[in-house]
Amino acid sequence: xxxxxxxxxxxxxxxxxxxxxxxxxxxxxxxxxxxxxxxxxxxxxxxxxxxxxxxxxxxxxxxxxxxxxxxxxxxxxxxxxxxxxxxxxxxxxxxxxxxxxxxxxxxxxxxxxxxxxxxxxxxxxxxxxxxxxxxxxxxxxxxxxxxxxxxxxxxxxxxxxxxxxxxxxxxxxxxxxxxxxxxxxxxxxxxxxxxxxxxxxxxxxxxxxxxxxxxxxxxxxxxxxxxxxxxxxxxxxxxxxxxxxxxxxxxxxxxxxxxxxxxxxxxxxxxxxxxxxxxxxxxxxxxxxxxxxxxxxxxxxxxxxxxxxxxxxxxxxxxxxxxxxxxxxxxxxxxxxxxxxxxxxxxxxxxxxxxxxxx
Numbered sequence: 001x002x003x004x005x006x007x008x009x010x011x012x013x014x015x016x017x018x019x020x021x022x023x024x025x026x027x028x029x030x031x032x033x034x035x036x037x038x039x040x041x042x043x044x045x046x047x048x049x050x051x052x053x054x055x056x057x058x059x060x061x062x063x064x065x066x067x068x069x070x071x072x073x074x075x076x077x078x079x080x081x082x083x084x085x086x087x088x089x090x091x092x093x094x095x096x097x098x099x100x101x102x103x104x105x106x107x108x109x110x111x112x113x114x115x116x117x118x119x120x121x122x123x124x125x126x127x128x129x130x131x132x133x134x135x136x137x138x139x140x141x142x143x144x145x146x147x148x149x150x151x152x153x154x155x156x157x158x159x160x161x162x163x164x165x166x167x168x169x170x171x172x173x174x175x176x177x178x179x180x181x182x183x184x185x186x187x188x189x190x191x192x193x194x195x196x197x198x199x200x201x202x203x204x205x206x207x208x209x210x211x212x213x214x215x216x217x218x219x220x221x222x223x224x225x226x227x228x229x230x231x232x233x234x235x236x237x238x239x240x241x242x243x244x245x246x247x248x249x250x251x252x253x254x255x256x257x258x259x260x261x262x263x264x265x266x267x268x269x270x271x272x273x274x275x276x277x278x279x280x281x282x283x284x285x286x287x288x289x290x291x292x293x294x295x296x297x298x299x300x301x302x303x304x305x306x307x308x309x310x311x312x313x314x315x316x317x318x319x320x321x322x323x324x325x326x327x328x329x330x331x332x333x334x335x336x337x338x339x340x341x342x343x344x345x346x347x348x349x350x351x352x353x354x355x356x357x358x359x
Contacts, residue, residue, distance in 0.1 A: 001036070001088045001090065001355060001356075001359075002036075002037045002038070002039075002088045002089045003039070003090045004038075004040075004041055004082075004083075004090070005022055005040045005094055006041060007076070007078075007094070008048055008076075008097055009022065010045040010058075010320065011044070011045050011046060011063075011072050012041070012095065013046075013047055018112060019094075020137075022040070022050075022092075023047075023049035023052075023053060024054065024347070026350060027344075028345055028348035029032060029351065029352055030055060032345070032348055032352070039088075040055045040056045040057065040130050041058065041078075041079055041082055041124040042056055042057070042058035042075070043057075043058045043059070043075050043079075045059070045060060045061065045075070046060065046061060047060075051185070053252040055116065059224050078290050080101055085158070087103075087104055087105070089096055089103060090106050090108060090355045090358070090359075091105040091106070092110070093108065093136060093140065096109070096135070096306070097136055098128070098135055100136060100206050106355075107139065108141065108143075108144060108146045108261075108355065108358070109135060109136050110145055111133065111142075111145050111147055111154055112249050112272045112273070113146075113150055113272025114153040114154060116133070117153075117157050117158075118159060121195075126227065134158055135137050135158055140158075141358055142166065143162060143163075143165045143166075144165070144171055145165055145167050145168075145272075145350065146168065147167065147169070147273050148274070149293055149294035150167075150272045150294065159263040162236030164352075166345050168351050168354070169273070169346070170275060170342060170344075170347060171342055171346065171347050172275065172279055172343075174282045174283070174339075175255070176250070177252045177254060177255030178252045178253050178254060178256055179254060180256030180259075184219075184245075185262055186216060186219045186245070186262060187216060187217070187218050187261065187263050187264075187265055188217060188218075188221065188261035188263070188280070189202065189264075190194060190219045190254070191221075191222050191223055191276060193220070193223045195269045197269075198268055198308050199267065200316060201267055201309070202218075202265060203218075203233060203234065205277065205311045206315070206351075207239055208312075208315050209315045209323075211319050212322060213238075213239065213243075213245050214239065214240045214335055216243075216262065217262070219246045219247050220244065221247045222337060225246055226244075226246055230344070233320065239241065247284060255283065256290075258285045259285065261280070261285050262321075263285065263288055263322060264288070265289075265318065265321075266295065266307075267292060267293050267314060268290050269291070269293070269308050269309075271295055272293075272345060273291075273294055273295060274289075274299070278338075278339050278342055281299075281336065281338060282335070284335070286328045287304070288305075288306060288320075289303040289304070289306075290305070290306065290316075298342075300338045302335040302337070302339075303331065303335075304317050304321050
């Protein structure tokens with residue numbers, strides 16, 4: 001089978017969950033089916049993952065400032081002519097575009113979530129993601145969703161026929177990062193913090209909890225440095241600045257942060273899948289998570305659930321997951337077993353079956 005992954009995401013992300021998904025998926029399909037002809041077309045890309053892949057046809061480039069639009073147009077043009085010159089069985093589009101190349105290949109696209117439609121107020125008025133998604137899913141031959149929740153939202157919001165959609169879950173990686181010596185007792189938060197991510201409710205829950213406030217730290221990984229508004233919020237709630245720590249964005253330390261944490265907390269109001277809880281679970285870190293969206297679908301019986309809209313419920317869950325040793329051991333054990341269900345091998349096998357069904 002001749003399979004192409006287009007350049008859409010690789011000139012957009014240096015790192016990131018979507019580009020990591022295609023890096024893992026392409027490598028796993030290639031490993032399981034060595035006779036397949038697989039190409040990641042990324043003429044001039046800035047992605048660190050595919051930089052390491054033997055399947056990549058293209059060159060890594062450090063984009064100068066303000067040149068993203070230029071490189072996007074250049075990559076898309078080369079992609080367009082590539083499909084005129086070569087024949088593929090499958091072209092898997094890696095992100096949404098305002099057009100789909102017309103060629104003999106069957107077109108597949110993955111939909112990760114419906115955040116831009118459900119939380120439109122969190123995005124600029126000129127954001128084209130929703131429009132491009134609608135065009136892409138309608139013009140492609142098949143759509144893959146990464147959870148049943150995303151599939152249901154896609155059907156309900158964009159009226160996409162159910163028979164056009166399949167669900168394949170993501171895999172979780174357990175590779176070792178840098179060794180970190182534990183120096184604090186802390187709760188771990190990972191990722192972006194604005195809007196539907198609901199970080200503010202976590203901070204307010206911490207602030208009303210006399211058992212942990214200014215005694216147990218909150219470590220925050222990723223999402224950029226704290227804003228002035230966040231710093232003011234911490235101060236206004238009486239949280240000492242030494243008890244809320246931004247650890248940076250280096251993925252090499254994330255493995256150690258999970259392993260040393262008392263608990264991982266995920267207060268999000270909506271996720272298309274929600275990978276960080278699985279990353280914590282596979283590293284024996286107990287998780288307390290929102291009972292919203294796709295999160296229960298992924299976490300199953302391995303999480304302590306709370307209502308993300310209730311500060312009191314979040315606060316109570318923090319107390320339980322930190323101080324109830326029996327609960328902690330149960331969550332850790334269940335988490336290890338649950339995470340075994342989410343592998344890149346399973347993702348690749350199911351995805352390739354979808355490809356075969358279109359031919």
